[in-house]
Amino acid sequence: MGILDSFKKKIEEEKKEDAPAAKGKYEDACALCGQGGTDKKWMGQYWHKKCMRVAKKGARKMV
Numbered sequence: 001m002g003i004l005d006s007f008k009k010k011i012e013e014e015k016k017e018d019a020p021a022a023k024g025k026y027e028d029a030c031a032l033c034g035q036g037g038t039d040k041k042w043m044g045q046y047w048h049k050k051c052m053r054v055a056k057k058g059a060r061k062m063v
């Protein structure tokens with residue numbers, strides 16, 4: 001029983017390491033489209049790669 005318990009613990013720990021953040025993906029909502037699963041953190045907010053590209057273009061236009 002002791003072996004099984006430690007085995008379960010190990011699996012749980014591996015699941016934690018496999019969290020979205022470890023894959024370079026954030027659970028936080030995108031600053032542009034508001035959807036989760038963002039790829040990058042930029043200007044203190046989270047972005048999808050494509051949304052960040054759009055935002056950068058927009059920012060350039062505003063300046």
Ligand SMILES: [Zn+2]
Binds near residue numbers: 032035047
């Ligand atoms: Zn987005």
